[in-house]
Amino acid sequence: MKEIVEHKVSAQEQGMRLDALISSLNIENIPSRSSAVKLIEQGRILVNGAASTKKRIVLEDDLLSIEVPYHTTIETSLAANYEIDLDVRFEDDHLLVISKQAGLVCHPCPGHYDDTLVNALVAHCGKENLSEVQGSDRLGIVHRLDADTSGLLIAAKTDIAAAKLQDQLRVRSVDRRYITLVHGTIHDNSAMINAPIGRHPKDRTKMAVCESSNSRSAITSFTTLKTYRGSMKSNGYSLCECKLYTGRTHQIRVHMAYTNHPVVGDPLYGRAANAKLKNKNAAKQLELGLERQFLHSYKIAFEHPITGETLSFQDNLPNDLQKVIDELEKLEE
Numbered sequence: 386m387k388e389i390v391e392h393k394v395s396a397q398e399q400g401m402r403l404d405a406l407i408s409s410l411n412i413e414n415i416p417s418r419s420s421a422v423k424l425i426e427q428g429r430i431l432v433n434g435a436a437s438t439k440k441r442i443v444l445e446d447d448l449l450s451i452e453v454p455y456h457t458t459i460e461t462s463l464a465a466n467y468e469i470d471l472d473v474r475f476e477d478d479h480l481l482v483i484s485k486q487a488g489l490v491c492h493p494c495p496g497h498y499d500d501t502l503v504n505a506l507v508a509h510c511g512k513e514n515l516s517e518v519q520g521s522d523r524l525g526i527v528h529r530l531d532a533d534t535s536g537l538l539i540a541a542k543t544d545i546a547a548a549k550l551q552d553q554l555r556v557r558s559v560d561r562r563y564i565t566l567v568h569g570t571i572h573d574n575s576a577m578i579n580a581p582i583g584r585h586p587k588d589r590t591k592m593a594v595c596e597s598s599n600s601r602s603a604i605t606s607f608t609t610l611k612t613y614r615g616s617m618k619s620n621g622y623s624l625c626e627c628k629l630y631t632g633r634t635h636q637i638r639v640h641m642a643y644t645n646h647p648v649v650g651d652p653l654y655g656r657a658a659n660a661k662l663k664n665k666n667a668a669k670q671l672e673l674g675l676e677r678q679f680l681h682s683y684k685i686a687f688e689h690p691i692t693g694e695t696l697s698f699q700d701n702l703p704n705d706l707q708k709v710i711d712e713l714e715k716l717e718e
Contacts, residue, residue, distance in 0.1 A: 388452070388453040389450060389451065389452055389453070390412055390450075390451040390453055391448060391449065391450055391451070392410060392448075392449045392451065393446060393447070393448055393449075394406070394443045394444060394445055394446060394447040394448075394449065395445065396445050398443065398445075399443065399444055399445040400442060400443070401442070401443055402439065402440055402441065402442060402443075403421075403425060403430070403432065403437055403438070403439055403440070403441040403442075403443055403449075404418050404421045404422045404425060404439040404440075405418060406443055406449075407421035407424070407425070407430060407449070407451065408420075408421045412451065412453060414453055414454050415451075415453065415454075421439075422439045424451070424452070424454070425437065425438065425439045426439070426599060427584075428584030428585075428589045428599065429451070429452040429454075429589060430449065430450070430451050430452070431449070431450040431589070432447055432448070432449055433447055433448055434448075434450070434587075435586055435587075436583075436584045436586060436589070436597070436599060437598075438598045438599065452589070454495065463493070463503065463504070463507055463512060463521075463522065463524065464499045464504060464507070465504065465507045465508035466499055466500060466501075466504035466505055466507070466508055467508045469489065469500065469502075469504065469505035469508070470486065470505075471483060471505045471506070471508075471509050472484040472485075472486070473509070474537070474698055474700070475696065475698065478542065478543075479541070479542055479543055479545075479546040479689070479690065479691050480527075480539060480540065480541050480542060480546050480550070480689075480690070481506075481509075481510075481525075481539070481540045481541075481542070482537060482538075482539055482540075482685065482696070482698050483502075483537070483538055483539075483540060484535070484536060484537055484700050485502060485530055485534075485535060485536060485537075485538055485682075486535055486703070487532075487533050487534070487535040487677050487703065487705070488532060488533060488677070489501065489502055489505075489532065490502070490532045491503070491523075491526060491529040491530065491532075491538075492519075492522060492523045492526055492529070493522050502526075502540075503522070503523060503524055503525065503526065506524060506525040506540055507524060510525070510542060512524060514542050515540070515541070515542055516541040516542060516543055516544045516546065516547035517544060518541070518544050518547035518548055518551065519547070525540040525541055525542070525547075526540065526541075527539045527540060527541050527547055527550045527551060527554075528554060528632055530682055531635065531638075531678075531680075533652075533677035533678055533680075534563075534678065534680045534681070534682065535680075535681050535682070535703050535706075536563070536681045536682025536683055536700050537682045537683070537684070537685045537698055537699075537700050538682060538685070539559075539685065539687070541690075545690070545691070546690045546691060548690075549690035549691075550687065550690050553687055553688060553690070554632060557630050557631075558687070558688065559685065559686070559687040560628070560684070560685065560686040560687070560697075561628065561629045561632075561682065561684075561685055562626055562627065562628050562629075562682075562683060562684040562685070563626070563627045563628075563629070563637055563680055563681060563682050563683060564610075564624070564625070564626060564627075564680075564681045564683045564702060564706075565624075565625050565627055565637060565641065565648050565649075565678075565679055565680045565681070566622055566623070566624050566625075566648070566649045566673075566679040566706075566709065566710070567622065567623050567625060567641050567646040567647060567648055567649060567679075568619075568620065568621075568622060568646055568647055568649060568655075568656050569620050569621060569622070569623060569645065569646045570612040570613075570620070570621035570622070570623055571607075571609045571612065571623040571625065571646055572609070572612070573609065574608060574609060575606065575607065575608040575609070576606070576607060576644075577604065577605075577606045578603075578604070578605045578606070578607070578640045578643065578644065579602075579603075579604050580594040580603060580640065580643060581594065581595065581596060581600040581601060581602055581603055582594060582595075582600060582601060582603040582633040582634070582635075582636060582639055582640075583595050583597045583598075583599045583600030583601065584597075584599050590653065591635075591653050591654070592633070592634050592635045592639050593639065594639060594640070594643045601631075601633060602631060603631050603633045603636050603639075603640065604629075604630035604631050605627055605628065605629060605630065605631075605636060605637055605640045606627070606628045606630070607625045607626065607627045607628070607641075608625060608626045609623050609624070609625055610624045610625060610626055611623070611624045612624075613713040613714075613716065613717060614716060614717065615713065615716065616716065619671075622649065622673075622713060623646065624710070625641075627641075635653070635654070637680060638651050638653070638654050638678060638680065639654060641654075642654035642655075642659075647659070648678045648679055648680055649672055649673055649675060649678070649679045649709070650672045650673065650675030650676065650677055650678045650679050651672075651678040651680075652677070652678070655672055655678070656671050656672065657669075657671045657672050673709050673712070673713075674709070675705070675706075675709060677705075679706055679709065681700070681702055681703065681706055682700070683699060683700050683701070683702070684697070684698065684699045684700070685697070685698055686698070
């Protein structure tokens with residue numbers, strides 16, 4: 386459950402920068418100007434119903450809508466959770482490569498305080514053996530996958546390893562590839578999508594291809610591996626390999642929807658979501674029975690941050706996604 390605080394700008398407050406005004410309101414859990422800036426950048430503070438920037442100068446009668454974050458203590462957020470299965474594919478003194486299951490959130494956040502990947506990493510490694518480069522509540526995190534995206538990711542044990550891995554991500558030398566099934570048949574063998582992504586101007590739960598102050602460069606390439614006719618009611622499907630060059634929130638999902646080939650099963654950007662289908666059976670049929678997006682991080686390759694060795698890993702599709710492919714293959718017979 387979210388707590389939304391609304392505030393109408395007074396005549397005395399007119400002319401203030403948005404971040405300065407927010408920090409002056411003494412709202413619980415927004416203790417500083419930097420915490421206000423973070424919320425603004427996340428699109429969790431709206432001005433007259435639209436996302437804004439920290440430098441915006443507010444006017445009298447502007448209506449601010451502020452989503453107040455919930456905080457937990459470090460002890461609660463970083464409790465070791467031994468019940469979460471951790472599928473470790475590689476581990477040494479510096480890093481781990483993990484295959485994350487669908488449904489597992491990467492780090493503590495509202496609604497998920499002790500059931501995340503971080504909690505599993507704390508159980509596996511101990512707090513003292515995980516990097517704090519991403520923050521004390523994101524121990525070991527180098528990069529993330531959406532909760533319902535499965536597959537390979539890297540976690541770091543030391544700050545040196547984490548910093549060097551993030552440098553590799555920054556210069557795009559980490560090879561991250563995903564398998565996705567999208568709506569429609571894509572006959573081009575490969576293509577590059579270079580379109581900036583920012584917070585959706587009307588729906589803060591979504592991202593969008595847009596030119597705005599909070600948009601950032603986003604580049605994805607994809608290759609069509611196979612097309613399927615599907616059923617009589619569908620317009621077919623395409624199995625694609627996507628490669629990330631940048632790492633924006635929901636990047637592949639947003640980019641494929643932008644090309645009119647949304648990811649099958651996507652609850653935010655998929656066909657059923659866009660059609661606003663209220664009939665659950667019709668929605669599940671359109672999304673091939675999936676209850677999460679067909680998106681799997683199946684390959685990752687990078688240079689070991691300490692030894693310099695090239696490491697490369699591949700991961701098979703999990704059972705729920707493989708079942709969908711098997712069913713489509715039967716229709717092709």
